[in-house]
Amino acid sequence: MTNRRQFIKITTSGIGGLLLGGGMAAANRFFVPGTDPEELSIDLTRTPTYCEVCFWKCAGWVYKTSEGKIWKIIGNDDDQHSNGRFCPRGTGGVGMYFDEDRLKTPLIRTEERGSQSFREASWEEAFNYIAEKMKSIATEHGPECIALLTHGSGGEYFGHLLKAFGSGSIAAPSYSQCRGPREVAFFSTFGEGVMSPERTDIRDTKCLVLIGSHIGENMHNGQVQEMSDAIDKGTSIITVDPRFSVAAGKSKYWLPIKPATDLALLLAWMHVLIYEERYDKNYVEEYTFGFEQLKEHVRNKTPEWAYGITTIEPDLIRKSAREMANAAPAVIVHPGRHVTWYGDDTQRERAIAMLNALLGSWGRRGGYYNPESVTIPQWPHPGYPAPRRTWKDAFPDKYTLASSSLASGICDATIPAVSEACNFKGWIVNGTNLIHTFPDQKNTINAIQNLDLMVVVDTMPMDITGWADVVLPECTYLERYDSLRHSPHRKPAIALRMPATEPLYNTKPAWWMAQELAKRLGLEAYFTWKDMEELLDWQLKQLDSSLDEMQRIGVKTYERSWEDLYMTEGEELEFLTNTGKIELYSTEFQEAGFDPMPVFTAHEEPPEGFYRLIYGRAPMHTFSRTSNNPNLTDLMDENKVWVNPKVAKLWGLEQDQVVYLENQDGVRSKFPVKVRVTERIRWDSVYIVHGFGNDNKKLSRSHGRGASDADLITRVHIDPIMGGTGMRGNFVTFKFEPEQTLVS
Amino acid sequence: MRYAMAIDTKKCVGCSDCVVACQTENFVPIGYCRDWVVEIVDGTYPQLEMEIRSERCCHCENAPCVRCCPTGASHISDGGTVLVKPNKCIGCGACIASCPYDARYPHPDGHVDKCTFCLHRVKQGLDPACVAACPTKCMYFGDLDNPRSDISMALKKRKWKTLIPEAGTNPQLYYLI
Numbered sequence: 001m002t003n004r005r006q007f008i009k010i011t012t013s014g015i016g017g018l019l020l021g022g023g024m025a026a027a028n029r030f031f032v033p034g035t036d037p038e039e040l041s042i043d044l045t046r047t048p049t050y051c052e053v054c055f056w057k058c059a060g061w062v063y064k065t066s067e068g069k070i071w072k073i074i075g076n077d078d079d080q081h082s083n084g085r086f087c088p089r090g091t092g093g094v095g096m097y098f099d100e101d102r103l104k105t106p107l108i109r110t111e112e113r114g115s116q117s118f119r120e121a122s123w124e125e126a127f128n129y130i131a132e133k134m135k136s137i138a139t140e141h142g143p144e145c146i147a148l149l150t151h152g153s154g155g156e157y158f159g160h161l162l163k164a165f166g167s168g169s170i171a172a173p174s175y176s177q178c179r180g181p182r183e184v185a186f187f188s189t190f191g192e193g194v195m196s197p198e199r200t201d202i203r204d205t206k207c208l209v210l211i212g213s214h215i216g217e218n219m220h221n222g223q224v225q226e227m228s229d230a231i232d233k234g235t236s237i238i239t240v241d242p243r244f245s246v247a248a249g250k251s252k253y254w255l256p257i258k259p260a261t262d263l264a265l266l267l268a269w270m271h272v273l274i275y276e277e278r279y280d281k282n283y284v285e286e287y288t289f290g291f292e293q294l295k296e297h298v299r300n301k302t303p304e305w306a307y308g309i310t311t312i313e314p315d316l317i318r319k320s321a322r323e324m325a326n327a328a329p330a331v332i333v334h335p336g337r338h339v340t341w342y343g344d345d346t347q348r349e350r351a352i353a354m355l356n357a358l359l360g361s362w363g364r365r366g367g368y369y370n371p372e373s374v375t376i377p378q379w380p381h382p383g384y385p386a387p388r389r390t391w392k393d394a395f396p397d398k399y400t401l402a403s404s405s406l407a408s409g410i411c412d413a414t415i416p417a418v419s420e421a422c423n424f425k426g427w428i429v430n431g432t433n434l435i436h437t438f439p440d441q442k443n444t445i446n447a448i449q450n451l452d453l454m455v456v457v458d459t460m461p462m463d464i465t466g467w468a469d470v471v472l473p474e475c476t477y478l479e480r481y482d483s484l485r486h487s488p489h490r491k492p493a494i495a496l497r498m499p500a501t502e503p504l505y506n507t508k509p510a511w512w513m514a515q516e517l518a519k520r521l522g523l524e525a526y527f528t529w530k531d532m533e534e535l536l537d538w539q540l541k542q543l544d545s546s547l548d549e550m551q552r553i554g555v556k557t558y559e560r561s562w563e564d565l566y567m568t569e570g571e572e573l574e575f576l577t578n579t580g581k582i583e584l585y586s587t588e589f590q591e592a593g594f595d596p597m598p599v600f601t602a603h604e605e606p607p608e609g610f611y612r613l614i615y616g617r618a619p620m621h622t623f624s625r626t627s628n629n630p631n632l633t634d635l636m637d638e639n640k641v642w643v644n645p646k647v648a649k650l651w652g653l654e655q656d657q658v659v660y661l662e663n664q665d666g667v668r669s670k671f672p673v674k675v676r677v678t679e680r681i682r683w684d685s686v687y688i689v690h691g692f693g694n695d696n697k698k699l700s701r702s703h704g705r706g707a708s709d710a711d712l713i714t715r716v717h718i719d720p721i722m723g724g725t726g727m728r729g730n731f732v733t734f735k736f737e738p739e740q741t742l743v744s
Numbered sequence: 745m746r747y748a749m750a751i752d753t754k755k756c757v758g759c760s761d762c763v764v765a766c767q768t769e770n771f772v773p774i775g776y777c778r779d780w781v782v783e784i785v786d787g788t789y790p791q792l793e794m795e796i797r798s799e800r801c802c803h804c805e806n807a808p809c810v811r812c813c814p815t816g817a818s819h820i821s822d823g824g825t826v827l828v829k830p831n832k833c834i835g836c837g838a839c840i841a842s843c844p845y846d847a848r849y850p851h852p853d854g855h856v857d858k859c860t861f862c863l864h865r866v867k868q869g870l871d872p873a874c875v876a877a878c879p880t881k882c883m884y885f886g887d888l889d890n891p892r893s894d895i896s897m898a899l900k901k902r903k904w905k906t907l908i909p910e911a912g913t914n915p916q917l918y919y920l921i
Contacts, residue, residue: 072768085761088763092764225881229881256790682789
């Protein structure tokens, strides 16, 4: 009997089809035995939520079966983030609730850090332990020596707690390990950042340019939806990627660039626009500063010059530049999202911002719109004490243009050798698996070993929980209230998350944990609301709504109040830059001692026998956060290393052969990874999906499955402008044995 | 009434949301699926083409699974939808062997299971779960007898193909190319 539920499906055309969905695993609890499909009916009990599987935060509805069991999650039609449609991760969010490997009760460490050995504790004991340690750190070193590293809704409450305690070191890795460079670059150019969700008007664009951005594999919902709408309307897509991404497969022009040379291409594109006089002359004259300097700067940056660097043929560079110019101003040179690649990322993002300025797309329909958000009223509380020091004091005169706290900066400043100015002694880690988030795992572990207190708040036993002194098990987003979502969008809007069901096990929401800790730290005055229902209802009543209304509608959208979605033609505008203009020549960078216009510098290339390690995302996973989710592992339960057939031939690698990857510093992947031989990757690079290779046996579905890129990123190229950690300057080769461990 | 589905391969990104949406909607046990995603790459770097498509039961007009079913569990229902009555199915697997699309699987409960076009939703005026969830809106479902239905319009406007037409099954799952 044939069984199609196998990963590789043999097809008659091409190299072979890959079965992306489905898989083999044990049966589960969902089954309603013998239901006749003709007799199924639909249950309509539903509660509103917004998704916590990624940070697009789509609003939707949680449905339950007639027995009151969580059944499915569907998008809320009124939500601008989801338009009633969730992505696979959001649809599979039910798996976060049902995952039997969840953290179930507070834990206190029994052996050395990292060993995942804990004893169960009561909440009372866990809170007392944390509060005592926090107090002793405050007495001995100062309250500012405790930091919060967060990537999740609970960060808000722990952040409030830490600020009340006297610390200002609160950071999300989504800045220094992800999108920080683009925010700094766009700020310095336009006086405003890109924000999240991105203010890209993909819906109405005529030309979408993606540089290493893999929308469609990166499932940030609204962007994927709008890209699809744009394809329907005949929008041309230009993709720059050494990998034949899904978006590249839908592109009019795919530029299979040599990795690490994007800046040369961007300068050549600007050269073509300027010297063929295809830029938006009125816009440039009216709104920009430094055009003549830029013209001079790119004089010699011809497509022929770029060809030698990027391997992209001059004709293709010219054609793609003209494609953009023809679509302008309805063109988006997309800034991307995860952009910490080579250490000159802010400059590369500057070039992207400048290119958009030349095309006149900022503030224009089909380019970048002006988003608006709702301001949520703050429950009154005493002022925060001013922290005596923050993470910044550990880095005098460095990363001067960082606009948010650097998570990696806090990590480095925890190691005493870096600086005496501000050493951290305590971390609260909320919803971020730092072992896989930060590059250079040895550095992260070294930092953790210098801590007096390490608290991890999570729903799952991730690799990071193994390093905790105390683990606080959070209930999933389907079991709790959280603060109102109020992200900027075309129209200001709010969304409610409320519990669809009681928390399983002995798990609790983060807001409750922060409130309980506050009681033990004498900070009750900062948490005077009874519970989230009281807080939310108080906030909502000032927003022309109520908790009762939001429980019924989930999402409330308001009319815009302050300005148009787009600039009007010829409108006089002042930008929030030094010159009040869009700065093609950055006075801010010049004053800070950085190149005021981006300069191409060659990056290191892989040594012989090594390949550049590129990593990215799969549509069904959000890093390691989802790596054990039963519904999502059913779609993809391991990553594979993508290898070009030429390289495979050279090494004698076969499809699905198991290898280890070893980097330029001799660091070998902890776990073996299967080879995917595919034409979709350049011969000088290999590719893996981030978030796999988890080393925690408590994750029954993901332990040891695939390779972790974070294991192999030991060489970090720090962006001098804002401290981003460039992670794509690492090279790997193939090994066929695990690393030998010395037995003492 | 003739129900059919069309999937736009130009828009599908292969995210597999259709798979999860079906699994949760229809209580498909983890480890099994009624729909799945296939990726086909042609060419040599950098001259490449790729087709990504979501596959499932083709609800064939000339369905071999219905013809070979010894108990009548596999049958043609409303709008030409091919269904299995779980309580009449003895799990012999003849239909699984006969399906050119490999669209059926043995359910751990002992019967054969497959895509139903979410007839329970369609009867209430809703799209099938996969169609309703798809973030790229690359799927169209409707009645081919209605010339103005989304699917009729899509098939009129665009080039399309069906899978393994040489099997003579007359599949009602179309791919816009």
